[in-house]
Amino acid sequence: MSTPTVHINRPATIAIRRIMPCPTEGVRRRFAAFDALWYGAAWTCLGCGDSWGDGERLERPFKPRWRQEAKARARHLWDEGVRCGSAEHQAWLYEQMAPHRPVEDIELPDTPTTRTET
Ligand SMILES: [Zn+2]
Numbered sequence: 602m603s604t605p606t607v608h609i610n611r612p613a614t615i616a617i618r619r620i621m622p623c624p625t626e627g628v629r630r631r632f633a634a635f636d637a638l639w640y641g642a643a644w645t646c647l648g649c650g651d652s653w654g655d656g657e658r659l660e661r662p663f664k665p666r667w668r669q670e671a672k673a674r675a676r677h678l679w680d681e682g683v684r685c686g687s688a689e690h691q692a693w694l695y696e697q698m699a700p701h702r703p704v705e706d707i708e709l710p711d712t713p714t715t716r717t718e719t
Contacts, residue, residue, distance in 0.1 A: 612637040615693045616682035619644075624658070625651045633678035636690070638697040645675040 614635040623630040623646045630649075634642035643654035650671030652659040661667065683689040 612640060613697060615690065616678045617642060617685040617690055618679045618682040619685040623648055623651070624653070625649050631675075631679055633675045633682055635678070636685075636694075638694065642685075645671055645678070647672055647675045647679060650675070 614637045616633065617636045618631065618633045620629055620631055621644075622628065623632075625646065626649050628648070631647040632644040633647065634644045636642045641654065643652050643659060645652040650668035651661070652671065662671075683693075
């Protein structure tokens with residue numbers, strides 16, 4: 602029996618932040634998100650914990666204290682994030698889109714064989 606192989610494909614992300622009106626609360630609030638090329642950002646309000654992606658509110662988790670947990674995660678993102686649209690954010694986006702970005706061949710730990718592209 603063969604061992605199942607798990608592939609995890611995750612785009613590079615950057616933490617970003619901005620201030621904008623919160624649709625839930627109706628006031629300007631701090632928002633934080635991860636930005637990923639081609640996927641866009643899902644913004645979380647630091648005031649109420651609600652999140653939005655593609656112009657719609659994301660589903661609220663069905664569990665107690667989800668707002669406190671969402672706000673804590675958003676606060677952490679805010680602290681480490683760069684301002685949305687800032688020079689640092691733009692530089693990161695351009696770097697992600699660079700067509701001539703070199704492909705790096707990395708050695709994985711405890712990998713008995715490596716497959717090479719031909
Ligand atoms: Zn809010």
